[in-house]
Amino acid sequence: MEQQQEKIFQLYIQQLTGHLSEEEEAYVQRMLAEDPAFAATWAALEAEGKEMDVQGYLHRVDEQAALQQLQQRSLRPASRKRWLAAAAVLLLLLSGGYFFFRSTPATPPLAQIKPPVQLLLANGRQINLDNDSAVRTVSNATLTTGNNMLRYESADTAMNTLQVPAGASYRLMLSDGTEVWLNAATSMRFPFHFSGGSREVYVSGEAYFKVAKHPQQPFTVHTPLTNIQVLGTAFNVNTYHNGNVRTSLVEGKVITSAANGLQTTLQPGYQSDYSAATGFAASRFDEEEVLSWINGVYYFHHMPLPELAAAASRFYGITIVTDPQKHARTATTGIMERDKLSAFLNDLETTAQVKYSYKDGVLHLE
Structure with missing residues (x-):
């Protein structure tokens, strides 16, 4: 029926x-x-x-x-x-x-208990961060949470790690005034307090930075393959794809470099893709599209279904699989919105004639 x-x-x-x-x-x-x-x-x-x-x-x-x-x-x-x-x-x-x-829902109950955003302190303590407004003192830091954001006060220079699970996003205000938006399945290592002549953080996943200007204390973002050096600017960095780092500059100026000595300088409106095999390649980008994830939106263009399944798994925080051989040539264009998985699936079924089923905690695209 x-x-x-x-x-x-x-x-x-x-x-x-x-x-x-x-x-x-x-x-x-x-x-x-x-x-x-x-x-x-x-x-x-x-x-x-x-x-x-x-x-x-x-x-x-x-x-x-x-x-x-x-x-x-x-x-x-x-x-x-x-x-x-x-x-x-x-x-x-x-x-x-x-x-x-409909007498029964089109999509089986897909809501799952998702892991919380976690802050892993340098001393090994793990703290779950929720959206409720709260102020708590842990170790030698005062943490303020609310509206999907963390602020803190501390003089500790040890490195902590903020982990954002699949299906979520989070915002962080660093001690120097730098704002960071972290996308789903992203982690960032950072100190509560920057000391010395530099500010350094480590990112895996996707994050958008609005770096506070402190010319005497340059800011560096380390990724698995590159280093991004800035003084004060706004840019997005994406390391989701193994072997590739994409840096998209919104304003200011950055120099992104690799361990092999290659580097490139970006101007606003340009992005660089780096891979160990081909080096750096620069191109223009659409700011609205690249940064749409901050507002819970993801655009995809002629994306192969296996690749879309991986992106949707991360975006919605649920395991989505498909047959890579059966759908190797199936590609589609559309939009995903956070917390609207049912709409995405029904849209996918209508536009790409892809059926779906849910079994044992896994969503299958057929």
Whole structure:
């Protein structure tokens, strides 16, 4: 029954957006006449769509504004209007109206108890950080948490580690006034207090830095493959992909270097990709797209399904797998929003014809 409802919904979306084939139109008309359950579901969708003024919404969609909002710049112009219309309706219906006619949820209960953000002190003590506003004294530091952020006061120069699990993000205010946003599955080593003539931290994962300017105390971010040297600037660093480090400069100036002596200097609006095999390669980047994760959004463009499964696992904090051989040539474009896994899966099913199932704590894309 559930698969039938999924199929009806997809056909309804295709009809709304004007790309229902003649064969599919004939199938819909036949089912409306012969299958009372099909007809009831279709009528319920039409009623909900009328109440939500879906057709009016489609006519009012500003194509260029929607294009900018969804960052689908890589689509061919001829296909943009159809894709955006489908996306607009999908987002509209999936946000509420779609589930009204289902007797059981489309997606199995995927909510899991996720590990908390943790602060590992230099003395070995582990502290769970939650979103509740709190002030606590631990060892020789005063920690203030709230609104997904940590501030502290301490003169300790020993290195601590902040660990952000998959499915989460966190913000950190360093003692010098530098702000750091840490993405899912990211860790950062840092001292409570910077001493001497330098400020140094170590990052694995993805983080965005707004570095406070202290010319007499240069700031260095160490990654598994590179070092990023700054005085005062804003940039994003991504080490998610093994063997590659991407540094995207928003403002200021940075010098990023590797252990083999290679280095490159970045200007605002440019990013560098480094790999041990090819060295540094610079290119322009879209700031809104690169930094969207800070607001809980992730854009993907023509991404192979196995790669998307890995990215979605990290983003949503749930294990997602797929058959790399079966879907080696399956690629899709779209958007993920934090805490909206069901919408992402239904969108994926509609746009890429990918089914999904949930078993033993693992989400399978089929």
